[in-house]
Each structure stands twice: as structure tokens, then as C-alpha cells.
Amino acid sequence: MMKSRDPHWDNLRYISGTLVVFGHMTDTIMDRDGLRWLQIATWALRVPVFVMVAGYFSRADALTAREARRLIESILVPYLAIGFLHTLEQRYYWGDWNFQIAHPPWALWFMLSLVFWRVGLPYLAQLRHPLAFSVVAALAVGYLSDFGDFLSLSRTVCFLPFFLLGWKLRQGLFAEALRAAWSRWAALAVIACTCVAAWFWRHDVPFSWLRMSKPYDATYGLPLVGDWVIRGGVLCCGMVIALAFVRLVPRRKLPLITYLGAGGLYIYLLHPLVLRPVLLEWGMDWVGPWYEQALIPLAAIALTVVLGSAPVRKLTRPVVQPSLDWLFRPQPEKPERTGNTGNTGNTDGTGRDGTEPPAAPVPVPYTPLTPPTQPPLESAVRAMIDV
Numbered sequence: 001m002m003k004s005r006d007p008h009w010d011n012l013r014y015i016s017g018t019l020v021v022f023g024h025m026t027d028t029i030m031d032r033d034g035l036r037w038l039q040i041a042t043w044a045l046r047v048p049v050f051v052m053v054a055g056y057f058s059r060a061d062a063l064t065a066r067e068a069r070r071l072i073e074s075i076l077v078p079y080l081a082i083g084f085l086h087t088l089e090q091r092y093y094w095g096d097w098n099f100q101i102a103h104p105p106w107a108l109w110f111m112l113s114l115v116f117w118r119v120g121l122p123y124l125a126q127l128r129h130p131l132a133f134s135v136v137a138a139l140a141v142g143y144l145s146d147f148g149d150f151l152s153l154s155r156t157v158c159f160l161p162f163f164l165l166g167w168k169l170r171q172g173l174f175a176e177a178l179r180a181a182w183s184r185w186a187a188l189a190v191i192a193c194t195c196v197a198a199w200f201w202r203h204d205v206p207f208s209w210l211r212m213s214k215p216y217d218a219t220y221g222l223p224l225v226g227d228w229v230i231r232g233g234v235l236c237c238g239m240v241i242a243l244a245f246v247r248l249v250p251r252r253k254l255p256l257i258t259y260l261g262a263g264g265l266y267i268y269l270l271h272p273l274v275l276r277p278v279l280l281e282w283g284m285d286w287v288g289p290w291y292e293q294a295l296i297p298l299a300a301i302a303l304t305v306v307l308g309s310a311p312v313r314k315l316t317r318p319v320v321q322p323s324l325d326w327l328f329r330p331q332p333e334k335p336e337r338t339g340n341t342g343n344t345g346n347t348d349g350t351g352r353d354g355t356e357p358p359a360a361p362v363p364v365p366y367t368p369l370t371p372p373t374q375p376p377l378e379s380a381v382r383a384m385i386d387v
Contacts, residue, residue, distance in 0.1 A: 005262060007250075007251065007252060007253040007254065007258045007261075008249065008250070008251040009053055009056065009057075009261075010257075010258045010259075010261030010262045010264070011249050011250060011251075011254055011257055011258055011261055012049060012053055012245075012246065012249050012261070013050070013053055013261040013262075013264030014257050014258070014260045014261030014264055014267075014304070014308070015045070015049075015249060015257070015261075016045055016046055016047075016049040016050045016053070016264075017050065017261075017264045017267040017268050017304060018267070018300055018301055018304045019042045019045050019046040019300075020046045020047060020050065020107065020267075020268060020271075021267065021271045021275075021300040021303055021304055022038070022042075022296065022297055022300040023039055023042075023043075023046055024106065024107075024271065024272065024275055025275060025279075025284070025296055025299065025300055026038075026039060026284070026296055028279065028283070028284055029284045029285070029287050030207070032287060032288075032293055033202065034290055034293045034294075035287075035293050035296065036202050036203075037198050037199050037202045038297075039207070040198040040201070040202055040205055040210075041194055041195045041198035041199075043210045043238070044194075044237070044238040044239075044241035044242045044245070045241070045242065045245050047110070047159065048159065048162045048238045048239070048241075048242045049162075049242050049245060049246070050110065050264075050268065051110070051159050051162040051163050051166065052162050052163070052165055052166035052169070052242055052246070053166060053264075054110075054114055054117070054163060054166065055117070055162065055163035055164060055165065055166025055167040055168075055169075055170075056166035056167065056169055056170045057166075057170075058117070058118060058121055058163070058166075058167055059121075060121045060122050060124075060125035060167070061122060062122050063118075063119060063122065065331070066331050069328050069331070071115065071118060071119075072324075073322060073323075073324050073328075074321070075111055075114055075115050075118075076115060077322050077324065078111065078269065078319060078320055078321070078322065079104070079108060079111040079112060079115075080101070081319045081322070082108060082111075082269050082270075082273075082319065082320075083099070083100060083101060083104065083105070083108055084099075085273055085319070086100065086105045086106070086108070086272070086273070086276075087099055087100065089273065089276055089277070093276075093280055102150055102151055103149055103150060104152055105272070106272035107268055107269065107271075107272055108269070108272075109149075109152035109155055109213075110268070111269075112151060112152045112156075113152050113155055113156040113159065116156045117156070117160060117163045121167065124164065130164055131161060131164045131165060131168060134157075134160040134161045134163075134164050135161050135232070135235060137157050137160065138157055138158045138159075138160065138161055138212075138231065138235060139228040139231055139232055139235075140228075141153075141154065141157045141158065141215075142154075142158075142215050142216040142219070142227055142228065142231055143215065143216060143227075144215060145215050145217065147215055148213065148214050148215060148218070149213050149214065152213075154212060154213050154214060154215065155211075155212060155213050158212035158231070158235075159212070161235055161239065162238070162239065162242065165239055165242075165243075169246075174243065178243070178246065178247050183247050184247060184248070186244070186247075187243075187244035187245075187247040187248045188244075188248065190240060190241060190244035191241070191244055191245070191248065194237075194241050206219075209230060209231075209234055210234060212231065212234070216228075216231075256305075259308075260304060260305065260308035260309075261308075263307075263308040263313050264308070265320060266307055266308055266312065266313055266316060266320050267304045267307045267308050269320055270307050270312070270316060270320070271303060271304070271307060274303065274307070275303075284296075
């Protein structure tokens with residue numbers, strides 16, 4: 001008997017996805033103080049949290065033929081399909097056929113990076129301290145001029161710490177602290193300090209520091225020997241703020257929010273295809289005083305409600321969640337596991353429904369963040385979407 005989804009992570013998906021939509025809506029009007037402040041204050045609650053969710057529902061088992069099929073079906077094919085839709089839009093507006101497979105547009109870089117993260121996770125899991133290793137790698141890769149937006153290489157390495165942090169949370173990292181009463185007040189203090197600091201430093205923090213999509217010499221404009229300090233500060237602050245956000249988001253089922261969060265990947269992948277025509281046809285120059293700026297978050301919420309609705313999911317499922325049984329030869333039934341891999345999370349990051357079967361034994365005792373159940377042998381991406 002399949003158990004229901006964990007509403008805590010669906011709530012996280014929806015809120016972070018809505019903030020991603022807000023961020024893309026305001027990219028061209030960052031000279032408005034209120035919007036610029038909110039962009040900086042919520043940075044860690046957007047893509048870093050979305051990446052953490054993907055890591056939480058990932059499993060570090062070796063990539064089998066069955067799991068490779070799920071990876072192709074649930075990540076690579078939607079990546080190519082959504083990318084082709086971007087190409088069609090660009091063809092309509094600019095007249096050029098621009099297939100951006102190696103340079104993913106807008107939010108698609110996440111899908112390409114997710115392939116690298118999932119394939120590399122079994123090897124990273126063999127390290128004694130994979131999270132610390134990923135932070136060092138993120139700091140070092142900035143000195144390599146070839147690591148830019150090609151194949152999303154820079155972001156793949158720089159956001160890897162958030163992916164591994166989510167994976168470690170599934171194993172019980174910070175489980176007791178995230179459930180303790182004192183941590184709620186600590187998390188509130190972190191978010192409050194973030195909002196205050198973002199206001200005073202809103203003109204001093206370039207968005208290139210937060211995107212981490214290019215090497216140091218194209219980002220910071222500072223002596224290269226000290227660039228890693230800035231990126232290290234961004235990563236550390238981002239992880240602390242993201243953990244505070246995880247602590248504060250309710251664990252219970254919330255009306256509408258939990259349902260929409262189950263379709264979080266639809267929101268994440270589809271919203272650029274809606275925003276590009278809106279921004280090109282009408283633009284955002286009309287936004288001026290604070291009351292007009294306040295309309296932008298409301299518009300972002302409205303768009304996510306539409307994109308996460310049942311009719312839109314049903315209509316776009318062949319693109320976002322394709323079923324390719326006709327393409328692959330039938331696989332033999334997978335035998336029941338008799339041992340334990342020592343890892344938690346989904347097997348391949350491409351699961352269909354995010355439900356969780358009974359728990360398997362683990363090599364070391366821990367207090368899990370959620371009730372002691374294991375996710376099925378499914379992937380991070382499909383765990384984000386409701387079927």
C-alpha cells in the first residue's frame with residue numbers, strides 16, 4: 001500500500017518555485033529599490049532550496065539500466081522538449097533557429113545540472129566528507145575560465161553543495177536541531193537578519209555573485225586571490241538561510257499550497273515560456289511606486305496557481321512528464337532488495353509520485369527529519385510532480 005506524499009516538501013517546492021517566478025519577472029527592473037531588496041533577501045529561498053529538494057529525494061545507488069532509463073525519460077527528454085519550445089518562441093520573435101542544448105536558457109540549467117548531480121552522486125557518496133568536498137570544488141572552479149555557462153558547468157559545481165545538503169538531510173543531518181523548539185526562534189532570527197542586511201546592502205551585492213554562472217575573472221572584478229572568499233560567504237550564508245527556511249515552512253498539509261507544490265516542476269519549467277511573451281509584448285517599465293511593485297509578487301502567485309493546476313498539468317504532461325514505454329524495451333521485474341546500500345533517498349532522481357514505502361534498515365542509527373520511511377526507487381525530478 002502506497003503512502004501519501006510528505007506535505008512539508010511539497011510546501012517547500014511551491015514557495016521556492018513561486019519565488020523563482022517572481023525573480024524572473026523582475027530581472028529587467030532591478031533599479032526599483034523594493035524589488036531589488038526582495039530579490040536579494042529571497043535568493044537562498046529560490047534555486048538553492050529547489051536544488052536541496054532534488055537532493056533530498058535522490059539516492060546514491062549505482063546507476064543501473066532501469067534507473068538510466070528513468071533518468072532519460074524524466075530529465076533528459078523533458079530538457080530537450082522544453083528547450084525546443086524555447087527555440088520555437090525565439091524563432092517567432094527573432095527569426096533565428098537557436099538550439100540552446102549546450103547553453104540552457106532560463107531555468108533549464110537546473111535540469112541539465114540534475115543529470116550531472118544524479119550520475120555523480122554514487123561516486124561522491126564514497127567520500128568521507130562529500131559536502132565539504134563540494135564546497136571546496138565550488139570555490140576552486142571559479143579559477144577555471146572554461147567553467148562557465150557551457151553545459152551549465154559552473155552552476156553544476158557551485159550549486160552542488162545545496163544538492164548534497166538536501167541528500168544529507170534525508171540521512172538525518174540536523175534532524176534533531178530542525179525539530180527542536182529553539183531552532184524555530186533561531187530560524188526566525190536568521191530570516192529577519194537576512195531581510196535587514198539585504199536592505200542595507202541591496203546596492204552592494206551584484207546578482208552575478210548569486211548566480212555563480214561564470215568564473216571569477218568575469219564576475220567579481222576583484223583580485224583573484226580573494227574571490228573565493230566572496231563565493232564561500234555566499235555558499236555558507238545560502239545554506240544557513242535555506243536551512244532556516246526548511247525549519248519554518250509548516251510540515252502539515254496546507255490548503256492549495258501543498259497541492260500546487262506537488263506540481264512544482266511544472267511551475268519551474270513552464271513559467272519562462274509564459275513570461276517571455278509577456279515581457280516582450282508588454283514589458284515591466286510601467287512598474288513604479290511601491291504599490292505597483294507590490295503587484296509583481298501577486299502576479300507571480302497567480303501564475304503559479306495556473307501552472308500548477310490540474311488542467312495545465314494534464315495538458316503539458318507529455319512534455320514535462322513523458323511516458324516513453326514505446327521507446328524502451330521491456331525490463332524484467334526488479335527483485336526485492338535483501339540488503340542495504342547505506343544510502344537514503346530515491347534511486348535515480350526521476351520518481352513518479354514521491355510516495356514512500358516502508359523503511360529499510362540503515363548502517364548507523366539516526367533520527368530522520370521525516371517519519372522513518374524510505375522513498376521508492378525513484379528520482380528527484382518525478383518526486384516533485386504529482387501523477
